[in-house]
Amino acid sequence: xxxxxxxxxxxxSDEALxxxxxxxxxxxxxxxVRRYQRRVYGLARALVNDAGVAEExxxxxxxxxxxxxxxxxxxxxxxxxxxxTITRRVAIDYLRRRRADPRDPVxxxxxxxxxxxxxxxxxxxxxxxxxxxxxxxxDLPEEQRRAVVLASLHGRTAAEVADLEGIPLGTSKxxxxxxxxxxxxxxxxxxxxx
Amino acid sequence: MTVDHHDPDFLxxxxxxxxxxxxGRQRSVLAHHLDECDECAREVARVAxxxxxxxxxxxxxxxxxxxESRVLHSIAREARPSPRRARVILAVxxxxxxxxxxxxxxxxxxxxxxxxxxTVVDLPLWSHHQKVGTVYASPGSASWVVVxxxxxxxxxxxxxVVVTTTGRLVDLGTFAYGSGASWWSALPVATDHVxxxxxxxxxxxxxxxxxxxxxxxxxxx
Numbered sequence: 001x002x003x004x005x006x007x008x009x010x011x012x013s014d015e016a017l018x019x020x021x022x023x024x025x026x027x028x029x030x031x032x033v034r035r036y037q038r039r040v041y042g043l044a045r046a047l048v049n050d051a052g053v054a055e056e057x058x059x060x061x062x063x064x065x066x067x068x069x070x071x072x073x074x075x076x077x078x079x080x081x082x083x084x085t086i087t088r089r090v091a092i093d094y095l096r097r098r099r100a101d102p103r104d105p106v107x108x109x110x111x112x113x114x115x116x117x118x119x120x121x122x123x124x125x126x127x128x129x130x131x132x133x134x135x136x137x138x139d140l141p142e143e144q145r146r147a148v149v150l151a152s153l154h155g156r157t158a159a160e161v162a163d164l165e166g167i168p169l170g171t172s173k174x175x176x177x178x179x180x181x182x183x184x185x186x187x188x189x190x191x192x193x194x
Numbered sequence: 195m196t197v198d199h200h201d202p203d204f205l206x207x208x209x210x211x212x213x214x215x216x217x218g219r220q221r222s223v224l225a226h227h228l229d230e231c232d233e234c235a236r237e238v239a240r241v242a243x244x245x246x247x248x249x250x251x252x253x254x255x256x257x258x259x260x261x262e263s264r265v266l267h268s269i270a271r272e273a274r275p276s277p278r279r280a281r282v283i284l285a286v287x288x289x290x291x292x293x294x295x296x297x298x299x300x301x302x303x304x305x306x307x308x309x310x311x312x313t314v315v316d317l318p319l320w321s322h323h324q325k326v327g328t329v330y331a332s333p334g335s336a337s338w339v340v341v342x343x344x345x346x347x348x349x350x351x352x353x354x355v356v357v358t359t360t361g362r363l364v365d366l367g368t369f370a371y372g373s374g375a376s377w378w379s380a381l382p383v384a385t386d387h388v389x390x391x392x393x394x395x396x397x398x399x400x401x402x403x404x405x406x407x408x409x410x411x412x413x414x415x
Binding site: 012013015016019020024029030033034037038039041042043045046047051054055058059062063066067077080081084085087088108109111112115129130133134137148149151152153155156157158173176177180183184189 | 202205206209210213214215216240241244245246247248249250251252253254255256257258261262264265266268269272273330340342377
């Protein structure tokens, strides 16, 4: 049996945890679910209105991560991005096929800004990628921000974005494209390894 | 497919392909083009990567009480459709919580044999006759290793080198070392063809080794 003896044993890295989960180690599975449930549920909650449906999405996403753990490739993405990409796909399926009630596309950013006593600007200056992503999204003109989130996180086509926002198709395409281009060139995201 | 790379309709189509929002027919036409056009393939990869990155922007949120148990119940049902399996994995959840809360230690243990792979095997890492870490591996040919190094060390990065039974050296790459660093890597040779695992400093000295005399007796957990 693996033993850490009485050494100051560490928690496993995300990658090691997924490798152990792929081998169906129960303790690794429990640790993985415990480590990621708030991140996964947070993304689901940002996309759908109903908290119960968000939990269904989060549950299905974590089960899928467990099921496909052996396919995870650390050279392609961090564990966090991998599991959140799974969550995004499950959420899009709920929104499109199961007619889940979508949340206002940019409401989660308002929640994020108000979620701490530390001023948002200060958090961005010293913060992690999530803070910088939120700040970069908030720097976009609101109509582009809505179009980008609808197209990328909600999985809406340009035609659907046009319908939802009450704008011509060409305008919808332009907002999505310009918004994504601005995000990509945003100074806060420039140094982020892609 | 012949395209005008400045045509706004084509650029929109390419963007929607990267976003994953075009229909099957358009998708297959564009996929064919991407096979032949490096510029478009790179652009699609960049946008797809940005979309994946955007998933990180959502704030954490606390699910309702009992959520964790429901997830673990679902996994246990799928892992082995028996009430006993569900009881076992939930017992592990309770135990793990107690262990993490009291000593902050995660022990990767298989509580009962898993369906596909019966065991994980482990071997100590030694440095100057002291145990400084552990190598875990899944046996067989599609194998992986997890290396955990406890010791505080002036060396912070090491190359992990596998010495095979034929004397061949296989470099798995450069990894963090010491002070609780842990990482995993695919193992490109079957465990029964491994004679030793060495962690080598940037100056070429062996920082830690599994030792050759122990290697033939991986202990099953």
